[in-house]
Amino acid sequence: MSTLFKHLRVHQIFGANTDVGKTVLTSALVRASASRNNKVFYLKPVSTGPPQDADDRHITRYAGSHKHLLHTDCLFRYEEPVSPHLAAQLALERNGVKGAIPSDRTLVDSIANYIRRCSSSSPQAAHLFVETAGGVHSPTLSGTSQLDCYRPLLLPTILIGDAKLGGISSTISSYESLLLRGYSIDAVLLFRDVYYRNWEYLKPYFEERGIHLAAIDYPPPRIADLEEDLVSTEQYYQTLVPQNGRSDIYEVIDCLDACHTRRIQELDSLPRRTLDTVWWPFVQHGLVKSEKDVTVIDSAASDFFSIYSSHETTQGSLLTPQFDGSASWWTQALGHAHPELTLAAAGAAGRYGHVMFPQATHLPALKLAERLVHDGPGKGWATRAFFSDDGSTAMEVALKMALRAYTIRYGKRLDAQAKKNLGIIGLKGSYHGDTIGSMDACEEGVYTCEWHNAKGYWFEPPTISIQQGKIIVSLPPALMATMGSTTSDIDVGSLSWAYDVPIRLDTPLAEVYREYIARTLQNLKVNGGLELAAVVLEPLVMGAGGMIFVDPLFQRILVDVVRGSSGSSNSWTGLPIIFDEVFVGLYRIGMESTGPLLGVYPDISVNAKILTGGLVPMAITLASDSIFKAFMSNNKTDALLHGHSYTAHPIGCAVANKTLDIIEKLVETQHWTDAQEKWVKTSCGGRNNVWSFWDPDFVNTLSRMPKVDELMTLGTVLAIKFKDEQGGYGSHSAQTLLQSIKGSVLDEQSVSPAPGGAPFGINYRTLGNVAYFMTSLNTPSATIRSVEDRIWNALDKSLAS
């Protein structure tokens, strides 16, 4: 839900079909509520057909003796008695008005505004009934299905069932379409048709699912004489809503109120219960002081969570929209609760459930493997896809592949103990996941545990950042020494130059990198330290290690040096190279994979996170043919003995395929060109697909703020590093500076991009003194601009104080 008030109980009425009695049954509910001395609001967002037949008139006419408690409204009226999308088109054609069809956004905001007005105009107990048109999926004015158009509001729902022949089917199908979009159904009402007796079938059906069903008598047949019809109809409503306050309709009102109360009580209880039972990942429970420190997520839609707080906000609602500023741990690509992804998941669940994968195949898994290997990040080098459950397990698989490939080629002289101690070459600040194998491929630092036994050598890499509007390559001390330089910072002019690896290969800096890397590796060999067996890199950005943007030239030259000059064969040379693209892959930083930019491809790579569009866990390890062949033999035990129960689960594969389909379309239609174009035009960059969803002017100005040490952006990512003596994972400086940003504030000048135009907060994350923000691949520009305004204002205030 996007709004929830203590005293105003809002329900949306959906019909299982057209002409099933929505208005009649809503009239009865309105009358019953009013007769209990509630204030009652009735909203028909869109009405089609002649005004004299309009639903709100009927509602008013039969509201009973407490009519004065009723307020009705209709937002958009059309005369033609057809589907709203056609009525709107006809009106447009007749009136010759262009562009006058209200958008989904307008419709949703109008309803939300009406709800807020109801709430503020009525401090006492009240009901609001919002009656939709036609069936659940009937198109709204724009042509979007009502279910999808109204979804950002996610109002609690009453479903009016279909009492006629075929009505069991349409009622259940409508219920399933509601469920697919996450709606809560509080009650089902339908007429008591004594011939078809649908209610007899549907009552136990819905009660099994915890939903109250009421069967209500039909209204009397229409009488030609208007006066007589009025009397007969009024009598009907008197029977449904008797003076004694007891009837099936009153029971429905009780049920709606009980659902409303339970909803608030439940949300209210979540923080305490969670603090008592859940053990969160990465959270120091000793620092979670009170229930207020728990983010209660009621639901989510596109870029926004709907967050509950037990005290009403400025606008009176218990719920606040919060921009998902970390793309849900960097997994979201297309926003929350995307209906196409839901349907893809449902379709695979309905066709397969799960299937055990060894030596078996199914279409969703094969399709995904093929597109990743042949057309995706594996294009040009990979031949095999290995499935597992998350980035960490996929990295364990990658490491097992690389270590085996190494020992097959070089390892005849290695005993078991030596194999256990094979090391990897990586970078300081790397992170590959939290299972021990993936941890062992990283330095021991903050992310550690008893069994963590880091095996390898980690270079401190040069990085790229924006400082005071300039594009800076920062050198670590060792490289400064190699250069004989006294300053760490090199102004490289533009992002476009910084990421143009082929051109930079011929610069003096490249020579410095080459010499430094070669010398370091040579020294390691001479000193007889670890035997190094693989290179493991997060290309371009080290995410969890602190959003470190590594100079791509350094990574390219590292690969070149390790591979030596004989890199033209089909097989790997030097050492196997692993690219961990869990974070950077699939357009998170604006490119599908990093190989084309770096000009080198790995022997093994890993994708996860965006892969399944932020829905279910799944990961893929891609490998070249020579890596695959290292496990081939006639001996069962030489196989890659790694697997998880749900390997290549059809739901994950189907969702991944759908996610990649949608992303491909976004890329083809150049959905994000307006941001891109601005980057191209600025001095910062723009070529080589190096650009950002964030406005270059905003980024530039931000980089000049006094408390900002440096910042960097690529694709959907914006990382801001604040000046802080302490720094590191334990630092709280970013959190302190941005404290106010989680709360909901709305600039008076700006329009909120959140559902219903409500003031919104931002759910962002920090890594020590780094705060980072992230968008989805389809976040509208207007939303990003609003988020930029919020960040700016928060920092501006925070720095001034």
Next chain:
Amino acid sequence: MSTLFKHLRVHQIFGANTDVGKTVLTSALVRASASRNNKVFYLKPVSTGPPQDADDRHITRYAGSHKHLLHTDCLFRYEEPVSPHLAAQLALERNGVKGAIPSDRTLVDSIANYIRRCSSSSPQAAHLFVETAGGVHSPTLSGTSQLDCYRPLLLPTILIGDAKLGGISSTISSYESLLLRGYSIDAVLLFRDVYYRNWEYLKPYFEERGIHLAAIDYPPPRIADLEEDLVSTEQYYQTLVPQNGRSDIYEVIDCLDACHTRRIQELDSLPRRTLDTVWWPFVQHGLVKSEKDVTVIDSAASDFFSIYSSHETTQGSLLTPQFDGSASWWTQALGHAHPELTLAAAGAAGRYGHVMFPQATHLPALKLAERLVHDGPGKGWATRAFFSDDGSTAMEVALKMALRAYTIRYGKRLDAQAKKNLGIIGLKGSYHGDTIGSMDACEEGVYTCEWHNAKGYWFEPPTISIQQGKIIVSLPPALMATMGSTTSDIDVGSLSWAYDVPIRLDTPLAEVYREYIARTLQNLKVNGGLELAAVVLEPLVMGAGGMIFVDPLFQRILVDVVRGSSGSSNSWTGLPIIFDEVFVGLYRIGMESTGPLLGVYPDISVNAKILTGGLVPMAITLASDSIFKAFMSNNKTDALLHGHSYTAHPIGCAVANKTLDIIEKLVETQHWTDAQEKWVKTSCGGRNNVWSFWDPDFVNTLSRMPKVDELMTLGTVLAIKFKDEQGGYGSHSAQTLLQSIKGSVLDEQSVSPAPGGAPFGINYRTLGNVAYFMTSLNTPSATIRSVEDRIWNALDKSLAS
């Protein structure tokens, strides 16, 4: 699908509502197909209403000049023009016949039989149209929704859309209900209503989804004069299906044929393409010789896969049902594609997508945590639930918890190197997953890799098995020596005794175990080997290590000895104890968790597999309060720094909650008592929830077969160990003996439990010389009896030869 023939193209016609023109449009399809010289079959499984109005008569009347190619049939007829379930009830009441309403099974088998008859009677190209009644969810005779009743057949579908007001909604909702059950929709047809113009909206809608839509003119209005009506209607069909062979209806026929061809080509291509691109877990690709070694899974329903083979089987179908005899890697509890689990997944996807979990909460996650901690496997000891992605990651979490708890209490003197080498106490044959940390908690054996560095001491445990009908505890050499015994086998009389841990605690054998364990641990200490920091057990059964049923008394005493006598405090004593219940938990072996049987509870436990009902990956690590507190401080970096992107993903949580709901109901209603009762009555056992889904007589007889070394069963599991000199993971003996069982065979006497009564195969698994079979928790007894027959026959033949 459960049937697929090369020449017979079968389509099921579903309606978006009643009275949308299913019969008229099917007539047109029948006529067009026949006029192309196809043989055409038309089946109305259930017909209601007077015979003179019956759909099959209309079809025949207007089949056109090629009428001789048409064959129509109707399986069940009722006169009342109401929903089939009511018509069947009315007929029953009127005729006074009891129990005469055909079951879903009867209906499905009758349709399948009809399809097979059509195929064998028509070697040339043919179409079969199966017309359903009413809307997609209209009840069949038994009251089950048609969609669910016919689901085991999963016939390719034509959806007849609704052309009237509200029809956009009912058409899309019906489509979504079809998708939720995995149906493929080949075409949508609807009338071209020029006022409501639904087709204009629906055509692009379905084309975007890759589905052909045809809008067809309405039939002429009915004429009172029968003769005239006939002429006018015949003229209508002549226009729809003209002599020149070109029209929208012919295009639909082309589309249906193209879909059919593509379907077969696609399935046909899967093995080769999979062999070229996929890297399977645990599979030695060097031993996969040909495409025939790849199991192609078209779909699945309840206990059966639908398997494609490029050559037609004995019954002519390209598809064979195969019993999922390993419960899809031990994950299935409720069968494949369970509609309630699909809807639970869809509901959570539609409401949340995913949400980042640290310091946040949502209802599905909290509910699951609470029920596992308070009412589930954590009851009586756990206070916290930690989410991760699979059994392996959950075990890494468990190990991190235990090692930290140990070092906090005992570790002040431990340096970093000593912490890396802390060891665990386990059993030989253990398996906890394939990430390096979980591997390091197991001996180095077959499941190994370069970085595997096993840290701990592993006891060889005594085991329980059934040999020659006797219940035997087998002692390993070390225990034989302790006892001074020359034989390894002790006949303990019954399973009931073997698993009655409290009674056995006072036996001499218990004393032997106690002394042996204490002495061994003392020796390890004296010899200054590894410092042992935790006990890690798979209680009762070690699954992946070879389906080893460990003597529970030994595990109980191991825990007792480690904990010492001071076990009464709230905190752990001795060492933290981890129970890995990934395989045995949640009723896989007939009990929710193993603590009550063993009489001791762990400090940390792990659940996965059944947890999410065989749908999506997710795992839970439960912990006691004192373990949780070991990570509490004011220092961020003391937290349990472990997490995965999709931690506590709402879909997994919602599916887990639904799975546990359904299992609870099964347990409450004692769904499986008939098997249980037989076990109680036999001498084998039955008390203490120690019983099996497998028939005790079958088990007993099997154990006496000459090639069977021993076998064992608990709950859903049946494990058979064959005599084999070689043994071990590399052995092929079980596979060789049971070779024939994968193929489809049907005893002439017995009725197949597979969808449509087709001959079925069994998809079973082996671990070296052990073959194991598994059921779901809701597999019908009749199905298990049939599987037993198949196993018996296969072994009987194999051993005779």
